Amino acid sequence: MTTNEILSTLPRDERLAGRTAIITGSTSGLGEATAHVLAASGAHVVVHGRSTERAARVADAIAAGGGRASVVTGDLASSPTAARNFAARATDALGGRVDVLVNNAGIFPVGPTATLPDDDVAALLATNVRVPHDLVGALAPAMAARGSGVIVNITSWMAHVGTPGVGLYPATKAALEHLTRAWAAEFGPSGVRVNAVAPGATLTPGNEASLAILEAMTAAAPAGRIGRPIDIAHAVRFLASDEAAYVHGTVLDVDGGIVAARVG
Ligand SMILES: NC(=O)c1ccc[n+]([C@@H]2O[C@H](COP(=O)([O-])OP(=O)(O)OC[C@H]3O[C@@H](n4cnc5c(N)ncnc54)[C@H](OP(=O)(O)O)[C@@H]3O)[C@@H](O)[C@H]2O)c1
Numbered sequence: 510m511t512t513n514e515i516l517s518t519l520p521r522d523e524r525l526a527g528r529t530a531i532i533t534g535s536t537s538g539l540g541e542a543t544a545h546v547l548a549a550s551g552a553h554v555v556v557h558g559r560s561t562e563r564a565a566r567v568a569d570a571i572a573a574g575g576g577r578a579s580v581v582t583g584d585l586a587s588s589p590t591a592a593r594n595f596a597a598r599a600t601d602a603l604g605g606r607v608d609v610l611v612n613n614a615g616i617f618p619v620g621p622t623a624t625l626p627d628d629d630v631a632a633l634l635a636t637n638v639r640v641p642h643d644l645v646g647a648l649a650p651a652m653a654a655r656g657s658g659v660i661v662n663i664t665s666w667m668a669h670v671g672t673p674g675v676g677l678y679p680a681t682k683a684a685l686e687h688l689t690r691a692w693a694a695e696f697g698p699s700g701v702r703v704n705a706v707a708p709g710a711t712l713t714p715g716n717e718a719s720l721a722i723l724e725a726m727t728a729a730a731p732a733g734r735i736g737r738p739i740d741i742a743h744a745v746r747f748l749a750s751d752e753a754a755y756v757h758g759t760v761l762d763v764d765g766g767i768v769a770a771r772v773g
Contacts, residue, residue, distance in 0.1 A: 709764025
């Protein structure tokens with residue numbers, strides 16, 4: 510089945526009924542699948558990206574499946590004020606309460622350390638580290654004051670392996686994994702659970718030009734296949750749900766075993 514077929518035929522349930530969720534970067538790829546899956550479990554979701562047109566398309570598809578989605582767009586990396594402004598607009602769209610924040614929006618330019626363009630360095634640090642920091646700073650205090658909330662950070666299997674010519678992108682995800690633990694310590698005692706999902710090589714619009722590389726990367730992992738956005742979305746839903754009530758500060762590898770083992 511294609512991702513579109515999977516997302517348009519999701520089984521519906523009530524495990525997130527009455528909850529609200531922001532999924533950053535949900536106009537595409539892993540975030541789009543996550544928005545669909547959380548909505549299929551009853552959450553009112555904010556669909557977000559820079560493109561209003563694509564966000565509206567995703568929200569319409571969620572609504573067509575019986576889910577509830579609002580569109581709130583914006584370039585989060587442009588300034589801390591833009592990220593905080595987005596947090597406020599998304600909170601309003603969700604009726605004033607955010608139960609779940611999924612920090613998914615991310616970029617992944619790579620290249621040798623000596624020649625990685627300065628603009629890429631700045632954009633990686635802003636999008637992958639500063640934006641989640643700004644959003645958690647804007648949204649977690651209200652969750653803590655209420656005594657409940659969930660934050661799920663999307664990191665990467667690449668944060669766990671040194672790879673030549675791919676230094677800063679994984680480092681931003683390693684930073685986000687540390688923030689996951691730090692935020693679990695900072696907000697967990699107030700009832701806010703903070704965890705991360707570390708996806709493996711997963712085919713999305715963001716990397717479909719590298720299909721052959723993804724196939725080669727995943728061939729020797731236990732799963733022996735490229736990841737699907739739905740694989741990641743299901744893990745996010747678990748961490749967002751009450752089934753994960755005792756899970757704090759962890760990084761859940763959803764990577765087909767690419768970090769843990771080699772076959773053959
Ligand atoms: N695909 C993989 O193999 C893989 C593996 C490990 C981790 N990840 C992580 O998973 C996350 C999603 O990856 P993906 O493959 O689904 O990427 P994708 O298809 O390129 O989608 C990225 C999303 O992030 C949004 N975004 C990017 N920069 C933004 C900004 N400055 N402001 C607002 N939104 C922004 C994009 O929105 P617009 O396009 O509408 O602007 C889009 O919705 C990323 O954090 C990535 O690092 C991916």
